[in-house]
Every structure is written in C-alpha cells, then in structure tokens.
Amino acid sequence: xxxxxxxxxxxxxxxxxxxxxxxxxxxxxxxxxxxxxxxxxxxxxxxxxxxxxxxxxxxxxxxxxxxxxxxxxxxxxxxxxxxxxxxxxxxxxxxxxxxxxxxxxxxxxxxxxxxxxxxxxxxxxxxxxxxxxxxxxxxxxxxxxxxxxxxxxxxxxxxxxxxxxxxxxxxxxxxxxxxxxxxxxxxxxxxxxxxxxxxxxxxxxxxxxxxxxxxxxxxxxxxxxxxxxxxxxxxxxxxxxxxxxxxxxxxxxxxxxxxxxxxxxxxxxxxxxxxxxxxxxxxxxxxxxxxxxxxxxxxxxxxxxxxxxxxxxxxxxxxxxxxxxxxxxxxxxxxxxxxxxxxxxxxxxxxxxxxxxxxxxxxxxxxxxxxxxxxxxxxxxxxxxxxxxxxxxxxxxxxxxxxxxxxxxxxxxxxxxxxxxxxxxxxxxxxxxxxxxxxxxxxxxxxxxxxxxxxxxxxxxxxxxxxxxxxxxxxxxxxxxxxxxxxxxxxxxxxxxxxxxxxxxxxxxxxxxxxxxxxxxxxxxxxxxxxxxxxxxxxxxxxxxxxxxxxxxxxxxxxxxxxxxxxxxxxxxxxxxxxxxxxxxxxxxxxxxxxxxxxxxxxxxxxxxxxxxxxxxxxxxxxxxxxxxxxxxxxxxxxxxxxxxxxxxxxxxxxxxxxxxxxxxxxxxxxxxxxxxxxxxxxxxxxxxxxxxxxxxxxxxxxxxxxxxxxxxxxxxxxxxx
Ligand code: DGJ
Numbered sequence: 001x002x003x004x005x006x007x008x009x010x011x012x013x014x015x016x017x018x019x020x021x022x023x024x025x026x027x028x029x030x031x032x033x034x035x036x037x038x039x040x041x042x043x044x045x046x047x048x049x050x051x052x053x054x055x056x057x058x059x060x061x062x063x064x065x066x067x068x069x070x071x072x073x074x075x076x077x078x079x080x081x082x083x084x085x086x087x088x089x090x091x092x093x094x095x096x097x098x099x100x101x102x103x104x105x106x107x108x109x110x111x112x113x114x115x116x117x118x119x120x121x122x123x124x125x126x127x128x129x130x131x132x133x134x135x136x137x138x139x140x141x142x143x144x145x146x147x148x149x150x151x152x153x154x155x156x157x158x159x160x161x162x163x164x165x166x167x168x169x170x171x172x173x174x175x176x177x178x179x180x181x182x183x184x185x186x187x188x189x190x191x192x193x194x195x196x197x198x199x200x201x202x203x204x205x206x207x208x209x210x211x212x213x214x215x216x217x218x219x220x221x222x223x224x225x226x227x228x229x230x231x232x233x234x235x236x237x238x239x240x241x242x243x244x245x246x247x248x249x250x251x252x253x254x255x256x257x258x259x260x261x262x263x264x265x266x267x268x269x270x271x272x273x274x275x276x277x278x279x280x281x282x283x284x285x286x287x288x289x290x291x292x293x294x295x296x297x298x299x300x301x302x303x304x305x306x307x308x309x310x311x312x313x314x315x316x317x318x319x320x321x322x323x324x325x326x327x328x329x330x331x332x333x334x335x336x337x338x339x340x341x342x343x344x345x346x347x348x349x350x351x352x353x354x355x356x357x358x359x360x361x362x363x364x365x366x367x368x369x370x371x372x373x374x375x376x377x378x379x380x381x382x383x384x385x386x387x388x389x390x391x392x393x394x395x396x397x398x399x400x401x402x403x404x405x406x407x408x409x410x411x412x413x414x415x416x417x418x419x420x421x422x423x424x425x426x427x428x429x430x431x432x433x434x435x436x437x438x439x440x441x442x443x444x445x446x447x448x449x450x451x452x453x454x455x456x457x458x459x460x461x462x463x464x465x466x467x468x469x470x471x472x473x474x475x476x477x478x479x480x481x482x483x484x485x486x487x488x489x490x491x492x493x494x495x496x497x498x499x500x501x502x503x504x505x506x507x508x509x510x511x512x513x514x515x516x517x518x519x520x521x522x523x524x525x526x527x528x529x530x531x532x533x534x535x536x537x538x539x540x541x542x543x544x545x546x547x548x549x550x551x552x553x554x555x556x557x558x559x560x561x562x563x564x565x566x567x568x569x570x571x572x573x574x575x576x577x578x579x580x581x582x583x584x585x586x587x588x589x590x591x592x593x594x595x596x597x598x599x600x601x602x603x604x605x606x607x608x609x610x611x612x613x614x615x616x617x618x619x620x621x622x623x624x625x626x627x628x629x630x631x632x633x634x635x636x637x638x639x640x641x642x643x644x645x646x647x648x649x650x651x652x653x654x655x656x657x658x659x660x661x662x663x664x665x666x667x668x669x670x671x672x673x674x675x676x677x678x679x680x681x682x683x684x685x686x687x688x689x690x691x692x693x694x695x696x697x698x699x700x701x702x703x704x705x706x707x708x709x710x711x712x713x714x715x716x717x718x719x720x721x722x
Contacts, residue, residue, distance in 0.1 A: 002148035003108060003129050004043045011048040012106065012129060014146060015039060016153040019295035021146075023074050023131070024048070026055040029102035031074040031133060031144075033180040037241065038297050070262055072180040075133065075144055075159070077101060085210060085258045085268050087159075089173035091277075092138060096172070101133035101142055112147045112156070116287045117493050117500075119248055119527030121156050123149065123314040139165030145290075152310040158290035163280045171278040175254065175270030177291035179243060183263030185233035189300070190255075191225040191549055196537040196570060198222050198518040199549035201632070206230065206265055212256040216274040218443070218479025218488060219250060219515055220522040226253040227553050229303060230267055237301040237627055238671065244296070244303040245269050246553055248315070249289035250524035251492035252276075275484045292523065300552075301671070305624050308555040312622070315523060316530045316558065318503060320510050324617050325531065325588045326357035326403055327610055328470070333538065333564050334594035337364035337371055340385045345396050350595045352401035354603050355610040359397050360405035360472060360590075365390075367417060373440045376412040377419030379458040381465075394466035405470025405510070406462065410455050411495065412441045412476065426451050428491070430481045438477030439516075446494030447487045456498055463506060472533070473499070475515040492524075499528035512560055512588075521550060531560050531588040538564035538592060539571040540583040541657055541707060544638040547586050548627060556642070557621035561587030563609070565598065577602050579655055579709040581609035585620065586640070586653065589613045616651055616713070619644055623651075626671040631657055635666075637703075643672040647690070648716040650679070654700045655709040667697035673714070682713035 004013045011034075014021040020042070022035040034054040042048070059067030068081025076086035079098025090097055109128040112120065126147040133142040143160040157177045163169060186206040190213045191199040204211075213228060215221035226247035232240045245267060247253050252272035259265050269291050280286055292310065296302035312321070329351045331339055339361075348359045366382055367375025381389045394404045413420045413427060415437070420427070427442035429435040435442055444451050462468070482488050503511060511529035513520060517536035525532055532554075535546045543561065550559055561584040566574040584590070589610075595603065623642040630638040636658040643650040650673060673679065673690030680687050683702065693714075703710035 002150045003127050005106070006045045006048050008045070009106065012131065013040075013043060014129065014148050014155055016148060016150045016155065016295070018153050018297060021155050022051070024052065024055050025103040026071070027058050030071060031101075031103050031131065032056070033072045033074045033178075036179060036181070036243070036295065070260070072264065074178065074180075075101070075142060076178055076266070076268070084260055084266050085256045087173070087175035087178050087268055087270065088142070088161075089171075089273070090138065090140065091170040091172055093167065097138060099135055099138075101135045104132040104134035104141065106131050113145065115158060115290065117496055118287060118289050119315075119496060119524045120158070120290050121147070121149070121154070121248065121292060121310060121314045126156075138169060139163070140169070149310060149314065152306050152314070153295050154306065154310050155293045156290050157293065159288045161280065161286045161288075163282055163284050166282050168279055168281045171280055171286055172276060173273040174278070174286065174288050175268045176247070176288040177245065177269050177293070179245070179267045179293070181230065181243070181265040181267070184265070186265055187231050187233055187235070188257055189229040189231060189552075191227055191552060193222050193224075193549075195222050195516055195519070196535060197542070198521065198535050198546050199225055199552070200545060201549050201552055205233070206257050206259055208259050210256055210258045212254060214252070214254045214272050216252050216272055218252060218482065218491065219475065219520045220253065220524070221478070222517070222519045225553070226255065226269070226522055228255045228257070228267065228269070229300065230257060230265065231300060236299050238299045240297075240299050242294075242296040242300055242303040243267070244294040244307060244553070246292045246307065246523055247289060248292060248523040248527070249492065250495065250520055250522050252488055271489060275482055275488055277485050278489065279486070289524070301626055304552055304627070307553045308625060311523065311526060312555050312557060316526050318530060319508060320530045324614075325510065326470075327355065327613060328358040328360050328405065328590040329356045329595060330360040330362055330472075330562065330590060330592045332362035333569055333592040337369065339364065341387060341393050341396065344393060345400060346596050347594065348397045348400040348402045350603070351591070354595065354606040356402065356591060356595070356606070358403040358405055358470060360407065360470060361393075362407040362472070363409070363474070365406070374414045374416040376409055376414040376441055377417045377444070379408065379462050390462070390466040390468070394468065398467065403469045404467060405472065406468050407472045407474060408459065408462070409474040409476060410459055410498065411444055411446055413444050414441050428479055428482055428487065430483050433481055435481045438480070441477055443477065443479050445487070445491070446498070447490030448494075452494050452498055456501060459502065460505070463509070469508065470510040470512065471502070472512045472514055473529070475520060496524070496528070503528055514560070518546070518550070521554065523554075526554065526558055531558050533560040534587060537570050538562055539568040539573050540575045540580045540655070541573060542571060543583050544655060544657065545631070547583070548630065548638065548640065551625055551627070555621070556586050556625060557588070559587035560590070561585075562590040562592040564591075565593040575707040576709070577605045579707050581605065581612070582653055582709040582711055583655060585613060585616065589617075612711075619649055619651055624672055628668055628671065636660055636663055637666070639668055641670060641672065647672070647674040647677060650714040652700075652712040652714070653709070654703055654711070656703050656706060659704075659706045666700065668700055669697045670694050678717040679714040680717050683710070687717050
C-alpha cells in the first residue's frame with residue numbers, strides 16, 4: 001500500500017518506490033501541500049508533528065490574508081488571500097464567488113475510480129486516496145483523487161467537483177492539479193513546435209512570476225504539448241531532480257509555473273479556462289482530466305523512462321499494446337489523391353515481395369474527392385477510382401498477401417458534401433458569424449450526440465464492408481468560433497466516446513491517431529490508439545529531433561515513423577535509404593513511398609530493414625530509452641540507445657547530422673548497461689564490459705559521411721561463452 005494516514009487523520013503520505021508526497025490539514029481546516037520529493041523514511045505520527053511547521057503558523061483574524069498569501073495550498077482557490085495562479089473559479093447565479101474550501105474527510109479506494117468518459121491510467125497498482133474539501137456557502141465539494149503507481153514513481157491526480165446544494169452554479173475554471181515546491185533554483189522544460197516541427201524541448205530558467213504554455217485550438221496542438229517538467233537547475237539526463245507533469249487530455253489546456261514573492265514555485269495544469277463555462281446543476285458532478293506526476297531523482301532521462309513504463313503498462317490498451325505491429329506501407333506520399341484500385345494493387349504486390357505486411361489507403365477514396373476541397377463526411381467509396389468498391393479492392397490486396405487499413409477524418413465535413421448540404425447546422429460555429437474554413441473544411445460538432453451517432457453509423461458501414469484491420473483517424477484543422485460554455489470540453493468527450501465505441505465494437509482493429517501529422521500526440525489519444533502519427537515531416541534528419549522530443553514523454557512503441565522517398569517532399573533533402581530505415585526504426589515502422597517506382601537496390605534494402613525491424617522490435621518497444629548527447633548538446637550527430645530491462649541487450653542508434661573536419665574526438669558514453677556484464681558488439685571482434693563502455697566510452701566507426709548512420713547491437717556474453 002503506497003498510502004499512509006496519520007492516526008489523527010491529519011496527514012496523508014503517498015509513497016512510490018523513490019518518492020514521497022505529503023499533504024496535511026492545517027488547524028483551520030485548510031489543506032496544505034507539505035512535501036514532494038525523494039522518498040522519506042517516515043510514516044510515524046511524531047514525524048508528522050515535527051513537520052507541521054511546513055503548514056505555516058496559522059493566522060490571527062486581523063491578518064488572515066497574509067496567511068493565505070503564503071500558505072502552501074494543495075488546491076488553490078481565489079477570492080480570499082491566495083493571489084497566485086490557482087485551479088478553481090466558480091460563478092453562482094449572482095456572479096463569481098470567493099471560495100473557501102475546508103477539509104471534510106477522506107476515503108481510501110482499492111482502485112482508481114472511473115473518470116466518466118475521460119481516458120486515464122489504469123492497473124492493479126493505483127491505490128487511491130480521495131480527500132474531500134467542502135465550500136460551506138455554495139454547498140460544493142471538491143474531491144481530490146490521488147492514485148499511486150509505486151513502481152513507476154507516478155502519482156496520478158484528478159479532481160471531482162460535486163454540487164450538493166439546491167441551485168446550479170457555473171464552473172469557469174477547473175484545473176486539475178497543483179504542486180508547490182520550496183524555494184530553489186529550477187528550470188522549466190516544455191515541448192513547443194509547429195506543423196512539421198513538433199515537440200522540440202525548450203528549457204529556460206524559472207524566474208519570478210509566471211510562465212505558461214497552453215492550447216486554445218481545441219486540440220492539444222503542434223505548438224505546445226500538455227507536458228511540463230520543473231527540474232533542478234543542475235539536472236541533466238542522468239542526475240538532478242525532475243518533476244514531470246502530463247495532462248491526459250486532447251483538448252485545450254493550460255500549464256503554468258509561478259515563482260511567488262517568497263521564492264516558492266507553484267505549478268498548475270488542467271483544462272484551459274478559455275470559453276469554458278460548465279453548468280453544474282444541483283446533484284451533478286464534474287470530473288476533470290487527470291494529470292500524471294512523475295518524480296525522478298535520476299534526471300530527465302529517468303523521468304522519460306518512468307513515463308514510458310507507465311504508459312506502456314497502464315495507459316495503452318488493446319491487443320496491439322504488446323503485439324508486434326504490422327509493417328505498413330501508406331500511399332499518401334506515393335500517390336497523394338491520384339490513385340485507383342490497379343495502382344494500389346501494384347503497390348501491394350511489390351510491397352509484399354519486400355516483406356511489408358499491410359497496405360494503408362490514405363485520403364481520397366470517398367465521395368468525389370480528388371483534392372482536399374470536397375467530400376469529407378460522405379464516407380462512401382468513390383467507385384470511379386475504386387470500381388467494385390472496398391470489398392474488391394481489399395480482396396485484391398489480401399490476395400497479394402497484405403492486410404488492409406484505411407484513412408478517415410470523422411470529425412470533419414467539407415462544404416461540398418452531401419452531409420453538409422443536409423445538415424449545415426451540424427458544424428461548430430457561433431450564431432450570426434461565418435465560420436472560417438481550415439484546409440477547406442469545417443469541424444462537426446461532436447459535442448452533439450446525434451452528430452456523433454450519424455458519423456459512427458457511417459464509420460461502421462465502411463468497416464463492415466470489407467476486411468479492414470487498421471484505421472488512421474486523422475484531424476486536419478483546429479476549432480474556431482466555438483461558443484462559450486461546454487462545447488470545447490464536450491467535443492473532446494465526444495471524440496473519446498466515438499474512439500471508445502470503435503475500439504470496443506471492433507476489438508481487433510489497430511487504431512492510429514493523427515492530426516496534420518502530430519497535432520494531437522497526447523496521453524489522452526494513447527488510451528485509444530497504441531500508436532500516433534508523429535509528424536508530416538518524414539525527412540530523416542528532421543525526424544531525429546521530432547522523435548527525440550516526443551520520447552521525452554511518450555514511448556517509442558507509440559511513435560508512427562515511416563521511410564519516405566527522396567528528395568524528401570517537404571524539405572527537399574536527400575538522405576541515404578539506410579539512414580531513413582534506421583531513423584524510422586525508433587517507432588512503429590513503415591513506408592510511405594511508391595515502392596513500384598524506387599530503385600531495385602532500395603527494394604532490397606527494404607527487405608533487410610524489415611528483417612532488422614523483426615529482430616529489434618521487442619527491444620525497441622519494451623526496453624529502456626536513453627538519450628545520449630546529440631545535436632542539441634553541440635554534437636554533429638544524433639544518438640540514443642535502448643537497453644533491455646534485464647540489461648542483456650542494447651541497441652545504439654547513431655546518425656551523423658553534420659560533417660566537420662578535425663572535429664573533436666567523438667566518444668559516446670553509453671548508459672543503462674550493467675557495469676559487471678561483458679558485452680559483444682555487433683561491429684567488432686572485441687568484447688567490452690559495461691563499466692568500460694559507460695566510463696571510457698565507445699568510438700563509433702563507419703558513419704563518417706554526412707547523414708550516414710550506424711546501429712550497434714550489444715549482447716551480453718554469457719558465462720558459458722567466456
Ligand atoms: C494529414 C496526415 O498527417 C497525412 O499523413 C495524410 O494522411 C493527410 N492528412 C491526408 O489528407
């Protein structure tokens with residue numbers, strides 16, 4: 001059990017393998033945050049009494065606001081004297097109210113409670129503490145829900161707001177989680193980006209006052225990922241203290257840090273309050289999406305590995321979670337909209353010869369869609385392109401030895417579509433204003449059940465019409481003209497509802513999420529799809545940064561990565577075919593090129609790459625990921641390694657990104673190996689101990705030219721072999 005409670009029920013301690021989280025009730029009933037950090041060897045009541053000073057001295061009525069101004073609130077509230085960034089704002093009929101929540105009891109649950117339509121971390125672990133706070137005047141109850149995942153050093157928080165009064169109120173700001181850190185020198189790491197340049201790590205000092213990241217695009221976004229880490233200033237990949245926070249949500253979010261006048265640092269995270277006004281009728285309960293907190297005293301790499309373990313074991317679901325994913329070929333960069341049945345069969349035939357296992361037909365197969373201006377919503381096969389429909393096409397693909405997957409964009413409608421002509425009022429918009437188009441399309445209002453119902457009926461009809469085992473669920477514009485109220489959040493719940501129905505009704509379907517590349521790569525989506533398309537930028541050199549940034553939080557097993565043609569369609573860069581294969585290996589592996597039109601030599605290379613994929617897939621998807629110093633640290637290469645849990649195998653991936661003469665000696669200091677074990681390296685005769693490889697380092701030979709790559713496989717030399 002990772003939760004202990006003092007005899008007088010005033011102190012609550014949550015322990016993971018390496019961390020402790022401590023909360024206390026101050027004498028006046030306010031709930032205070034006392035400690036979050038390296039594990040404390042405590043749990044006895046006298047220790048808690050000795051720590052009670054962390055909750056401040058209490059207040060005299062004449063100066064209550066001074067007390068509130070510095071109290072380490074576990075869940076901050078405005079209107080009284082807490083002037084820092086806070087989690088909750090509520091309006092009664094008369095307007096916004098000052099909130100004063102006081103402790104009102106606790107409950108221990110053997111497992112995590114359901115999140116009412118929201119995705120969440122699950123598992124046999126997950127002992128849960130619920131702390132109740134009550135606001136007397138409004139008869140509102142806030143329940144702070146904490147689930148402890150010991151092995152992964154994770155504490156997962158969500159919050160429930162219950163209206164126990166007789167009249168409705170309006171929630172105008174409900175952030176899920178708040179942490180209060182003592183004064184210190186901290187940096188903030190977030191993942192910023194853009195289309196084609198997703199999730200670049202950005203590190204800066206936390207100074208006085210606020211810094212925030214957010215999305216009000218209706219999706220978690222290319223520009224900012226719902227993740228932040230507050231790290232000690234000296235933290236690097238292997239050492240230092242790291243507090244990671246990741247919102248399990250796919251819509252608008254806000255994450256902020258604030259250094260107070262006294263040097264304490266508060267972090268808050270949750271749904272963005274923009275246009276949010278949720279009516280909470282008497283007797284109703286609102287559940288906010290959960291925040292995963294990871295603590296690591298083993299640096300930033302330690303945080304990433306804990307996120308990966310938690311998400312692989314306790315977030316991603318379905319038969320494909322641990323199963324080897326089929327090597328796929330997607331026709332988008334091969335044909336764009338210009339294809340027909342014959343062309344797809346040709347691709348399938350050649351792909352099968354190379355060992356590829358699935359053909360994915362991308363955009364352009366339905367309605368009369370020949371470009372991006374029409375037909376979204378009309379999910380009927382275009383028989384001019386695909387005579388005989390999906391059934392004939394899929395049968396032909398299967399005869400050629402491949403499984404079949406399909407692209408859809410269920411949340412969207414084209415103005416030129418029968419669906420829009422029938423239901424022009426089904427799009428998201430504001431009365432009296434023309435909704436702007438994005439990529440020629442509108443967003444269907446998935447907050448409305450009747451809209452979802454019709455779209456789901458259409459999706460099912462497609463999936464039942466042929467043997468389709470994979471769906472790429474795309475989403476190519478953000479939300480605008482969203483009315484104030486509940487639409488933003490209900491929209492996200494609507495997307496979750498449909499993906500939940502889809503994966504329940506078609507349990508063997510492999511779902512891959514996508515949003516103009518990686519615009520919705522978040523933990524919420526991972527609950528429904530074990531893999532997400534990482535970026536529309538398939539250039540191998542660009543991908544190195546994108547995948548490295550993505551792996552800050554999300555496991556390699558979740559990253560959709562494909563080998564594409566050169567010159568790359570987006571960047572015009574040419575890289576060796578072998579390098580493109582090595583780079584795509586750090587994810588769910590596939591191809592995105594016209595396999596009928598490339599050189600025979602490249603087709604041979606595909607065969608070899610697929611063998612390598614089969615050989616290393618398990619290690620890459622299940623192993624521990626270590627970022628090694630790379631471009632961002634001033635190197636002329638990118639390098640990472642994956643080590644099996646038992647440390648008997650490892651794979652090093654090295655790509656030269658720049659060539660300079662007489663550059664400094666390149667030594668790669670390996671990580672994560674066993675000091676004692678002897679390792680055999682795939683590219684040399686000698687065996688080397690883990691200790692030497694980590695302390696003296698390794699020279700990588702054979703990747704000297706620009707964009708050349710090298711992979712080195714390490715296996716433990718067993719006693720019987722030495
Ligand atoms: C955006 C996706 O990211 C691409 O892979 C492709 O599916 C296009 N949409 C199709 O319109």
